[in-house]
Amino acid sequence: MVRNPLTPHQVEAGRRMGVLLxxxxxxxxxxxxxxxxxxxPETLRKIETGRLPTPAFGTVVALGEALSxxxxxxxxxxxSQAV
Structure with a gap:
């Protein structure tokens, strides 16, 4: 299965999520x-820095719970639109 490239919106949303986390x-x-x-820790580092802009849903849920x-x-x- 070939994964389509991320859109600029997806990349920016991943960056914003990393900043929030x-x-x-x-x-x-x-x-x-x-x-x-x-x-x-390396996976979390990648998410926070935007190098992993589209983590799995379960990962996002687990991080939300860990960080309240x-x-x-x-x-x-x-x-939301880019800030």
């Missing part, structure tokens, strides 16, 4: 949040 993490260590979400972010706040990033 990084801000929500605050001073908590990256490894601590990654463990709480059931992922590797409502899933709707993360979903809104995909429907």
């Amino acid at each position: 990084r801000e929500a993490r605050g001073d908590r260590p990256l490894g601590e949040v990654a463990a709480a979400a059931g992922m590797s 972010l409502p899933i709707q706040a993360l979903a809104n990033l995909w429907s």
Whole structure:
């Protein structure tokens, strides 16, 4: 299966999500949040920096729970326009 390239909107939404997650993490260590979400620190780092702009839905849900972010706040990033 060949994956279609991401649209500029998808890339920008992924970048905004990464910024929101990084801000929500605050001073908590990256490894601590990654463990709480059931992922590797490298995966979380990629999401926060926008290098992984379209993580799986389950990953987004787990991060929202680990950071006490409502899933709707993360979903809104995909429907909003670039800031």
